Amino acid sequence: MMTMMKFNLSFYASRKFPLFFNRPYIIAASFHSINRNCKDSKTLQDAVYTFNRMLYRNPVPPIPEFTKILSVIVKRNHFAAAISLIKHFDFLGVNPVLKPTIYVFNIAINCFCHLKRVDFGFAVLGKATKLGYQPDCATFNTLIRGLCGNDKLHQAIKLFDRLVKNGFEPSVVTYGTLINGLCKSGDTRSAVVLLQNMETSTCPPGIIQYSCIIDSLCKRKRFVEALKLFTEMKRKGLSPNVVTYTCLIHGLCSIHSWDEALELLSEMHARNISLNVHTFSILLDALCKEGRITEAESLLSLMIQRGVTPNTVTYNSLIRGYCLLGKMDVARKLFDSMVDQHCTHSVITYNILIKGYSENKKIDEALSVFHEMCNEDIVPSLVTYNTLIIGLCQAGRFEEALLLPYEMKSHGLTPDISTYNTLLDALSKNTKLDEAVKFFDSMIDQGCMPSVMSYNILIKGYSENEKIDEALNMFSKMSKNGVNPNVVTYNTLISGLFHAGRLEEARMLSSDMKSRGLKPDIVTFNTILNTLYKNGKVEEARSLFNTMDDDDVVPDIVTCNCIIDGMCKSGETDEAYGMFLSLSARGLQPNVRTYNIMIDGLCKASELDKANTLFLEMKANGCSADEITYKIMVQGFIRAKQTTRAIEFINRSLNGNVSADVKKWLNGCCPPMDQKILSSSN
DNA sequence: CTAGGGTTAG
Incomplete structure (x- = not known):
């Protein structure tokens, strides 16, 4: 336990105690939380009722009975309600029966922090000190966490340092809180330094501190460092637990490193650590994201078989998996079945379903799910609205989409930059560039400052409408307004300049980008490679391709498609085919475009049998x-005068639900055959 | 004090 003997608190005693009473925002917030969810409000009302009854019981129950109820209320996130109950305690020192303990003060501090009023939290500390209470470890840990969670990391560190200087001995929780705050803000380096400081302190770091940093490193894809810490903790005799493993597995799955993830799973098995619902959900989610729904289903059975009950999050991933495959009926059935499995639908469940319907061109179903959720008393979130807006825009229903920000505001939600950017993009994509520009200006009036993305959207809009000079104008305007261009900005402009035939300016921009410290990414390379091939600069393209590695950019399937296409067009069909065969060794999956390019190349090189084999192979590859x-x-078969086989393919395409405009295909191909083929295929 | 699910641009 900590020693407070010489601990100087004078710097807090001067703080003003917040007025718990008559704070309009408290009342408003309680009202909101009571109405948020029927089931929840019932428990809240029960708790408040019991609390009030206890106040008037004679004798009044001991204080811990009250704090127990407060803890329940706080656990359910009814912070404002908790504070309004705490005001019943006697803070004036006249009622010895309702004399608060330091624990009551701590709860109040915690609640204020959650309500984003850390300043009131400090005021509570000031009051406690003035009344002669000794703040305990939890008091300061709560305040440090409050500062971390409210973007005041710097103050959190200052408080920590000040406390240490005043003789406070931080506990493992104090260190852990600060490490977590540093990690969440992205400063893993300082987190590691703090971890090292713990080593020489009275409380050495534990599994939680290591796990926290390992997770943060994994989320930032810094696996080498993460694995280093992982090894280090094991070397120090700390046994990683299920959380540590889950963080690493999550990270590895996110970069599709299945083999490494499986290795960790077997390591868990060897150490007798069983997977919990988090671990299973992560694996299931990763499978769903890759479209491997059958495997995800087997994993679901396996987890149930092992006695791990799937929860809302597990089902959310599965539902999303079905949505991604366009299997909306199955998704909906699963959604409905959750109730039987005693799983509640969360706002995220609804968001997933809404997005699923929108992306599968069923916007009306999406809207009806939206109304359903409102009827079920699930409050739509900002994401819900943003998702709906995207759906409506994709369905071309701009008027409705443009109304939603107003509806959001009437429901107490503030449209964010992504709301506006979505609408901005929809307008500029749909030949409503003038409206988009007006919308851009109106964003500022609504108090939402355009982001890099906003500028990028307009730059793209101008570029694609042959207004490259306007795009360049936007480019200089953004810097003037203090918004720094990013790689996307440059890529968009470079592409626009290429399109306008202004190759030299594009080249200049690409070096300007580097001088700004921005690294070209895969899109930059693909854009430039594409243009080089289009302009017949095969050698230049090839040497650029070879420099990608120096910039730490790994060619993707788009790059390879571009190269294969370029090789085919310059008659190097064998080289192109070689590249095609090397795709799997590069960890790349050929897509339709890859097959189309390669098949076309083979047809034009009169290698029809090879082309036909590829055609069959693509189906086998899903x-x-x-x-x-x-x-x-x-066209390949017609050119080779193999009319029968051409007709065979025309019929296949007509039977295969491929909307084919046969007449268009045949245009320019052996006119005398035209009639013959058309008549026989009908 | 540590882990899982939902939204915007090239």
């Missing part, structure tokens, strides 16, 4: 042929 694939095959 990549379905589109209209272009059929067109390439048909």
Whole structure:
């Protein structure tokens, strides 16, 4: 326990105690939380009722009975309600029966911190000190956490240092809180320094501190450092627990490193650490994200078999998995079945379903799910609205989308920058550039400052409408307004300049970008490579491709498609095919475009059998042929005068639900055959 | 004091 003997608190005693009474925001907030959810409000009302009854019981129950109720209320996030109950305690020192303990003060501080009023938290500390209470470890830990959680990390560190200087011995929780705050703010380096400081202090770091930093490193994809800490903790005799492993597995899954993740799973097995609902959910989510829904289903059975009950989060991932595959009926069924499994729908569950319907071109269903959630007393979040706005815009229903920010405001939600950017993008994409520009100005009037993304959207809008000079104008305007361009800005402009044939300016921009400390990314390379090939600069393209590695940029499938296409067009079909075969070794999956490019190249090199084999292979690889694939095959066979096989493909495409404009395909291909093929295929 | 699910631009 900590020693407070010489601990000097004078610097807090001067703080003003907050007025608990008659704070309008407290009343408003309590009202809101009571109405948030029926089931919840019932427990809240019960708790408040019991609390008030206890106040008038004779004799009054001991204080810990009251704080127990307060803890329940706080656990359910009814902070304002807790504070309004705490005001019943006697802070004036006239009623010895209702004399608060330091624990009551701590709860009040915690509540104020959660209500984003850390300043009131400090005022409570001031009052406690003045009344002669000794703040305990929890008091300061709560305040430090409050500062960390309210973007006042710097003050948290200052408080920590000041406390230490005044003789306060931080506990492992104090260190842990600060390490967590540093990690969440992205300063993992300082977190590691603090971890090292713990080593020489009276409380050495534990599993929690290591796990916290490991998680933060994984989230930032710094796996080398994460694994180093992981090894270090094991070397120090600290056994990683299920949380530590789960953090690492999560990180590895996020970069599709399945083998490494599986290795950790077997290590867990060897150490007799069982997977919990978090671990299973992460694995299931990763499978769903990759479209591996059958495996996700098996994993669900496995977890149930092992006695781990899936929860709302688990189901959310599965539902999203079905949505991603367009299986909305299954998604909906699963959604409905959650109730039978005693799983509640969260606002995120609804958001997933709404997005699923929107993306599968079922915006009316999305809207009806939205109304459903309101009827179920689930309060739509900012994300709900933003998702709906995207859906409405994609469905071309701009008027409705533009109304939603007003509806949000009437429900107490503030549209954020992404709300506005979505609308801005929708306007500029749909040849309403003038309206987009007006909207951009109105954002500022609404008190929402345009972000880099806002500028990027307009720059793209101008570029794609042959107004590259206006785009360049926006570019200089953004810097003037204190918004720094990012890689996307440069990529958009470079692409626009290429499109306008202003190659030299594009080149200049690309070096300007580097001088600003921005590194070209995969899109930059793809944009430039594409243009080089289009302009027949094959050698230059090839040497640029070879420099990608120096910039730590790994070619993706778009890059390879571009290279394969370029090789085919310059007659190097064998080299192109070699590259095609090397894709899996690069960890890349060919997509429809890859197959189309390669098949076209093979057809033009009169390698029809090879082309046909690829056509069959793409289906076996789960990549379905589109209209272009059929067109390439048909034209290939016509060029080779293999009319029967051409007709075969025309019929296949017509039977295969591919919307094919056969007549268009045949245009320019052997006119005399035109009639013959068309008549036989009908 | 540590872990999982939902939204915007190239």
